Amino acid sequence: MEKIIQKIQELKIKKNAVILAHNYQLPEVQDIADFTGDSLGLSIQAKDTPADIIVFCGVRFMAETAKIISPHKKVLLPRREAGCPMxxxxxxxxxxxxxxxxxxxxxxxxxxxxxxxxxxxxxxxxxxxxxxxxxxxxxxxxxxxxxxxxxxxxxxxxxxxxxxxxxxxxxPVHVKILPQHVEKAKKEHPQAEVLAHPECRPEVLELADQVLSTEGMCRYVARSSLKEFIVATEVGILHRLRKENPQKGFYPAFEGAVCENMKLTTLEDVLQALEEEKHEITLTREIIxxxxxxxxxxxxxx
Ligand code: 13P
Ligand code: SF4
Structure with missing residues (x-):
């Protein structure tokens, strides 16, 4: 793993590339990224970056958004098939x-x-x-x-x-989180605040203390004086929440809330994307x- 990470770092500098990763990506992919964030934060990074190449570790619509905003940059999606069923x-x-x-x-x-x-x-x-x-x-x-x-x-x-x-x-990932999952987690962690993503069912949102985007959750937790949180969204975000707040406790509302598409991209894929400059997002000028x-x-x- 160390070798792959080193190669990625070298290629990134050589090719003036930046690695953007969504908060649901695998922990090791989040860790090598220059910026980890939500859809809005990643769009802004894509717009502002001086890099020539954007390696987008996320799903296709996110990489397309980066391309639309920065049509002169080369945008790579390391796994071609990483899509969003919604x-x-x-x-x-x-x-x-x-x-x-x-x-x-x-x-x-x-x-x-x-x-x-x-x-x-x-x-x-x-x-x-x-x-x-x-x-x-x-x-x-x-x-x-x-x-x-x-x-x-x-x-x-x-x-x-x-x-x-x-x-x-x-x-299809967020609808798997049911009110009974949240109720159970609340019983197990009575001091915890419930944070839910607005893609959850309304019955789940009704049980939430805060309804936030993934980046909103990271910001909220960093400012909060509370120590425990039940997190109703895709479980990949727990890595970042725990890493940035080691003194606080985070519990998934439902462990089965896993977005398979977000988990496709590995470090090997990131390296290959950089080496071979694949898979490039191409859109017509009219669509852009x-x-x-x-x-x-x-x-x-x-
Ligand atoms: P965020 O913009 O909150 O990161 O959400 C994107 C997404 O696909 C959630 O499922
Ligand atoms: Fe799409 Fe996955 Fe986000 Fe659901 S969790 S909206 S399937 S990218």
């Missing part, structure tokens, strides 16, 4: 049909969508900024279509007092231009 629950054609039914509506898309879908949307959001994007970016809009996550959509609608036309998408509008509008609302 993002795959909506495609361009289905969205166009929905838009036809609601011609006056503006479309807000969760960042967990393909570049083709983003190209048909007015505005993009992540789990970290969705209420802010609605309040600042869509205050005059009467009809809002939100795709694809019905749970994030209904959470944001409730928070902002707005009504959305929702798509029937969901994250159209999809970048919704992302840039989101980034301006920071």
């Amino acid at each position: 993002a795959d629950m909506i495609d361009r054609e289905s969205l166009l049909r929905l838009k036809e039914k609601h011609p006056a509506a503006k479309v807000l898309c969760y960042v967990n969508t393909s570049a083709e879908v983003k190209a048909e949307c007015d505005l993009c959001c992540t789990s970290a900024n969705a209420p802010l994007v609605v309040e600042k970016g869509l205050q005059e809009t009467k009809e809002i279509i939100f795709v694809p996550d019905k749970y994030l959509g209904s959470y944001v609608a409730c928070k902002t007092g707005r009504k959305f036309i929702l798509w029937d998408g969901y994250c 231009e159209r999809a970048s509008r919704s992302i840039e509008r989101m980034l301006q609302l920071r």
Whole structure:
């Protein structure tokens, strides 16, 4: 492992590359990354980095977002097949049909969508900024279509007092977390606060003390005077939470909340991606231009 890490570090310098990793990646991949974060944080890093090559350790829609924001940089996804099943629950054609039914509506898309879908949307959001994007970016809009996550959509609608036309998408990992898992964890750790990701079911969010994106959880825990937390999201985040807060206790709401796609990328894949500069994300100029509008509008609302 040491040898692989050393080779990755050498190649990174030689090729002026940066490694970005999502908070759900394998611990060893998070540890060699230059930046570990949530979808919003990684998008901002992709925009601001002076590197020529971005090795994106995450899933396809995240690497595509980096490419849309930084079209002149080479963006590599170490495992070609690392996708997001929720993002795959909506495609361009289905969205166009929905838009036809609601011609006056503006479309807000969760960042967990393909570049083709983003190209048909007015505005993009992540789990970290969705209420802010609605309040600042869509205050005059009467009809809002939100795709694809019905749970994030209904959470944001409730928070902002707005009504959305929702798509029937969901994250197959977060829906595995059930209220009874949270109740059980609360009984076992009565002092712990419950942190939940907004992709969870509404019945789980009702039991949460805080509803946060993955980066929001990391920030919240660092500032909190509390010592114990029940974490209702993909279990990969526990590595970072424990590493950054060794004196605090973290308990997964449900151990089975594992995103297989996020676990595909190994250190060997990262090395191979750097050596062979694969698998490069390529998008047409038209898609980049159209999809970048919704992302840039989101980034301006920071
Ligand atoms: P975050 O933006 O909170 O990291 O979430 C992305 C994601 O895919 C959650 O399942
Ligand atoms: Fe997609 Fe869910 Fe995996 Fe996040 S955890 S990448 S939403 S399948």
